Amino acid sequence: MKAFVWTLGVLLFLLGIGYCKGGQFKIKKVTQRRYPRATDGKEEAKKCSYTFLVPEQKITGPICVNTKGQDGGTIKDMITRMDLENLKDVLSRQKREIDVLQLVVDVDGNIVNEVKLLRKESRNMNSRVTQLYMQLLHEIIRKRDNSLEVSHLENKILNVTTEMLKMATRYRELEVKYASLTDLVNNQSVMITLLEEQCLRIFSRQDTHVSPPLVQVVPQHIPNSPQYTPGLLGGNEIQRDPGYPRDVIPPPDLATAPTKSPFKIPAVTFINEGPFKDCQQAKEAGHSASGIYMIKPENSNGLMQLWCENSLDPGGWTVIQKRTDGSVNFFRNWENYKKGFGNIDGEYWLGLDNIYKLSNQDNYKLMIELEDWSDKKVYAEYSSFRLESESEFYRLRLGTYQGNAGDSMMWHNGKQFTTLDRDKDMYTGNCAHFHKGGWWYNACAHSNLNGVWYRGGHYRSKHQDGIFWAEYRGGSYSLRAVQMMIKPID
Numbered sequence: 001m002k003a004f005v006w007t008l009g010v011l012l013f014l015l016g017i018g019y020c021k022g023g024q025f026k027i028k029k030v031t032q033r034r035y036p037r038a039t040d041g042k043e044e045a046k047k048c049s050y051t052f053l054v055p056e057q058k059i060t061g062p063i064c065v066n067t068k069g070q071d072g073g074t075i076k077d078m079i080t081r082m083d084l085e086n087l088k089d090v091l092s093r094q095k096r097e098i099d100v101l102q103l104v105v106d107v108d109g110n111i112v113n114e115v116k117l118l119r120k121e122s123r124n125m126n127s128r129v130t131q132l133y134m135q136l137l138h139e140i141i142r143k144r145d146n147s148l149e150v151s152h153l154e155n156k157i158l159n160v161t162t163e164m165l166k167m168a169t170r171y172r173e174l175e176v177k178y179a180s181l182t183d184l185v186n187n188q189s190v191m192i193t194l195l196e197e198q199c200l201r202i203f204s205r206q207d208t209h210v211s212p213p214l215v216q217v218v219p220q221h222i223p224n225s226p227q228y229t230p231g232l233l234g235g236n237e238i239q240r241d242p243g244y245p246r247d248v249i250p251p252p253d254l255a256t257a258p259t260k261s262p263f264k265i266p267a268v269t270f271i272n273e274g275p276f277k278d279c280q281q282a283k284e285a286g287h288s289a290s291g292i293y294m295i296k297p298e299n300s301n302g303l304m305q306l307w308c309e310n311s312l313d314p315g316g317w318t319v320i321q322k323r324t325d326g327s328v329n330f331f332r333n334w335e336n337y338k339k340g341f342g343n344i345d346g347e348y349w350l351g352l353d354n355i356y357k358l359s360n361q362d363n364y365k366l367m368i369e370l371e372d373w374s375d376k377k378v379y380a381e382y383s384s385f386r387l388e389s390e391s392e393f394y395r396l397r398l399g400t401y402q403g404n405a406g407d408s409m410m411w412h413n414g415k416q417f418t419t420l421d422r423d424k425d426m427y428t429g430n431c432a433h434f435h436k437g438g439w440w441y442n443a444c445a446h447s448n449l450n451g452v453w454y455r456g457g458h459y460r461s462k463h464q465d466g467i468f469w470a471e472y473r474g475g476s477y478s479l480r481a482v483q484m485m486i487k488p489i490d
Contacts, residue, residue, distance in 0.1 A: 271308075278358060279308035280316035280488050288315065292344050297357040304354050307344055309485055317367065317485035318358060320350040323467055324481050326453030330437045334422040337438040338390070349450070352387065352394045352417060355486075359386040363489045366398065368449070370405050370469055371481040373457040378405035378472055385486055393417055393424045396440040406471025408447040412440040436465040446470040454478035 271289075275296035276282040282293050293308045295318070307319040323330075328347040340351025358364070366385035371377045384399030393416035401407040416424035418431055419438040425431040431444030437451045447469050454466045459478050466478030473479070 275303055277361060278316075278488065279306075279310075279318040282308055283310060283316040295358075297354075298361040300357045304350070305344055306350055306354075307348075309483070312367075312369075312485075317487050319483060319485050320355050320358070321348070321449065321482070321484035323347055323449065323453060323479075323483075326455070330450045331452070332419065332438060334419045334438075337417065337419055353390065356387040356389060356394060359486060364486045365489050367485050367487070368405070368409070369481075369483045369485070370472060370479055372473060372477070373480045379403045380405040380407065380409060380469075382409065384489070393422070405469060408469045408471040411442055411446040415440040415442050434463040434465065436463075449482045449484065452478070 271282070271287055271291055271293045273285070273287070274282065274294035276285065276293060277298050278295060279293060282295075287293070287308075288310050290308060290310045292305055294303055295306055296303050307322065309315070309317040309319050322342075324347055326347075328342040330347075330349065332341060332349075337349065338352045340349055340354055342348025364385050366382045368380045369377060370379065380401060380403040382398045382401055384397070386397050388395040388397065395414065395416050396412055398410060398413040401410060415426070417438060418425045418441045420430065420432045423430045423432070425441035426443040427441070431441035432438055435441070435445050435448045435451050437448060439445060439448060439450050445464075448465070449467055449469070451467045452461075452465050454461075455478075457473070457477050457480075459466050459476065461476075464475040466476070467482055468475045468477055469479065
């Protein structure tokens, strides 16, 4: 606005001077060059001449000119063109500035969004860094604890290593002592053997066979039974060994009569399904009847038939030995006891090899059921049962005892099986020869369940060769029925 006022004042001033010179006023275009003053000419010297230096200013408002003069139209056109050019320049410059500003605004908007995203990412990153820092702290603490634990374990290992070295030293010392004791025992064994031979030579003149020690005739804890009437069934009938003469003569009324079972044997049930690994698996498969089943142990390729007893609660018992009537001779050699013999629906021995395969496929327990001649039944149960292999002569391994028959089997625990032709007992003689059967004899027997079946209970024999259980009825009482059964431990 100030520039407009200033320009308007200059124009009015010029117009006033023109009028004062008789209307002959000539407007010169103001430029940045200065024109030199005239130095000669009389006509020019007579005229008034003024020179005004007006600064160039941007015209921002309307311009008033005198169009009545000689050059009025020209000046007007010139000013109009100048204004248009200036306006075009201003417009183009403003357009460029607007474009620049629009670009700046767009860029600023993108930058703002990016800044917001960066701030958000920064917050997330700070949170993540905080989490990682906490995890790092926990890991450092855990590793420190682990290092302490490792150090503690290293100390333990060092202590154990020291103890092992001490034990190794003691073991070597014991080996030396054991070697010396072995030599001493061997020397004593030689001496004992010589003494035994001398004793045998001395006693052989009086008695051909040296009898083993006898067990108690009457046990201390005979179960009270009102039906217990020993000896009321008359004479004794024995299961004879053809190769060994006996002095006992059976009563005349029983000499020609066949041995009869004291039990009423039901019809035999044959189960055609299977094979099963044992009677427990057969029972779990839905077979609840007692009878003959086809069995195939897990560690065996062969099949076997045996009796499964399900009448005793809860059932699933595998019968490995049964004595009922004396119809089968149990005075056999090693090969017979290894493979088994007898009748499955009557008296039989399953066989050491079969019992070994059965008892080693799982953890088994043993139950022995005893019945005397007064129809009283007792039992002895052992928490575990298994046999070792033939290379160990089927050594017996038993667990703890429970029952009401008394423990007459634990004395045989850890002993090898002995027959007439394979003597592995702890006695100087052959216990199988005296007790007339195969068993895990010690020196010699507190139980003899494979002995001779005598009728009537009490029997007369020099060597206690009946079916006896020392803790129940004593060694001179031959039991009426015996059954040995195994079953997997629950």
